[in-house]
Amino acid sequence: MMASDEVRLARAYLCGVAEPPAPALAALVAVVGPLEAAARVRQGQVPERVAKETGARCARELAAEQLRAAEAVGARLLVPEDDDWPLAALLAFSRSGYPHLAAPLALWVRGTKPLAPLTERSVAVVGSRACTGYGSHVANSLGFGVAELGVTVFSGAAFGIDGAAHRGALSAGGPTVAVLACGVDIAYPAGHHRLLAQIVEEGLVVSEYPPGTTPARHRFLVRNRVIAGLSAGTVVVEAGWRSGSRRTASDALLLGRSVMAVPGPVTSALSVGSHRLLREPGVTAVTTAAEVVEEIGRIGIDLAEPSAPRERPTDNLHHTTARVYDVLDQRSNGDVRRLGVESGLPVELVRAALGELELAGLAERTPNGWRRAPASPKHAGKSVEGCGGA
């Protein structure tokens, strides 16, 4: 189902009349509906808190013009009355009860894909604009990796981590969604106009700001709550001490989303923000795309397989058997009594262990006693020195 033109026009007016987040206006709309709310705002017949949010702009009738401007660039206004509205994701806003997490009244969407399905399995990958090569590499790999696993990457299209994450997702052929702090008709940052065009092609560019809105400092933080809200989880890749990404992460926590941070060198100022997050309760360290998907994913379906550990021939031995193996020599031959003293084990146990080791091909019987079987290549370098402090 699609919303009526009338409703869409009213929502467009409401979107433009208050600077988001507008908790009082959002509450009014929730109670009386967009048509009635728009009428009341126009007449100034609203409670004082709504008047404070809408008074400065209530005379601006730009809705029709903004809808035309959107259409001209292949964008549309998505409203809660549309089927494609990401209701499940955005319910968390109204439930949170935090004024700064008021739900968007509508979303300007550029691109042809429907938004709601893209939010179902989704993750925000965010971080510093002035990232390091390490951060850029990790963001790109994570973007690629989660996209390969069918998860949509949300980010803010900024330089640095954001751009690397979007590009990673695009390389994997996955859709990605950029949420802007300005109108969807504005390519911001300008250096990313080609990236944004590609995102429009393969995914979506989204904003709660009407076409023509220019970016302003406070809009980036306000926008960040939309990134956090549209995604099932947020990963911070690199962030300095003071970072908008930490705000995205804190919004995500308040919205009940998973929050993850990628560790980095403690010597890097660009990982300070990630490490601060890791020291907070409820934040998970992630190092691979699989771990990210496990965190946001459906339990039992998206379980990350631990990277396979290297096998050692002695891995599955009983610890007493391993102790006998330790004291076996490769060159000289040991009798059972000497092996017992050296390993501190009774002779019966030494005998049993030697039998087990022989079966495993780890020990061999010689005319003069027992010795370690010649090392297989797999086992080379795993001598006593090889298992010291590490």
Added chain:
Amino acid sequence: MMASDEVRLARAYLCGVAEPPAPALAALVAVVGPLEAAARVRQGQVPERVAKETGARCARELAAEQLRAAEAVGARLLVPEDDDWPLAALLAFSRSGYPHLAAPLALWVRGTKPLAPLTERSVAVVGSRACTGYGSHVANSLGFGVAELGVTVFSGAAFGIDGAAHRGALSAGGPTVAVLACGVDIAYPAGHHRLLAQIVEEGLVVSEYPPGTTPARHRFLVRNRVIAGLSAGTVVVEAGWRSGSRRTASDALLLGRSVMAVPGPVTSALSVGSHRLLREPGVTAVTTAAEVVEEIGRIGIDLAEPSAPRERPTDNLHHTTARVYDVLDQRSNGDVRRLGVESGLPVELVRAALGELELAGLAERTPNGWRRAPASPKHAGKSVEGCGGA
């Protein structure tokens, strides 16, 4: 108080007669005392579980010889009957109830300092032998930093992280304790014989293995429990997927100690172990010596001060004031009404904000309206672009 020669001799015998950990023997000693336990072991009058631990070596009467060998290198046998026994630290062993965490029956100690006081404010810094330059740098800095704060660094004297941590502590003039997997008379690894000599001079070299005992693979893991137990907390700096340091960390957790891990690049195989730990419950990410000391330290005394964030001129402004500041232009002049529309704020609030900004030296009144005050050097580059995605 010092233990009697008789008790020390009995403990020396018991130390040599069973390969640690020897939970059954430790339990016997706890019940009947060292003199009676030694007599019963010699006569073979012990329960089967104790016999299994002691049978292979019970005829070896090396105690007097080992005590002389210790004395020859300036070492002594520290026993629980001595005042200097680190009782508070080692109580956790008997309380843990885990057989593999049986308490040491005595400790061979090389150096002149008393051990117990060194364990009171202490941290184990452990990690991979084959560490990276990053790991070595971090271990050295942490060793230096915690030693400066009066905390003893415990480690295993191995190549890599262990050595770097000991050296860091020594550079700060602090004592450090090396716990070996061989006799204290053996310089292992040989390449660390000068480092070990310096540790003996400034701190202590400790082992539960009698003089002359050579290192064997299983002894490293068994030794790790002593490192974990003598320290108030354990920090893993760098560790591969399979790492003895993870065992130290898991022993520390079982003993009720703090466990910390230092994050590193997720692209480094040597940080995989640290990151696995960080994904486990109860493990804290640490990035500085102050954070380590806070974790192990006395609450309210050793609280880490967060690194000072950079200040911004708008930091302490009310958010509506900051919104007006955002829309103020540095070149052109804005009237109050235009600023209201751009910021989405009522005119009264804009006026109040402008007054506040003027007082703070952030806005100035001109004949034609308001503009942003020329940026101070501190504020340069903090324009809208400077606060984007990051």
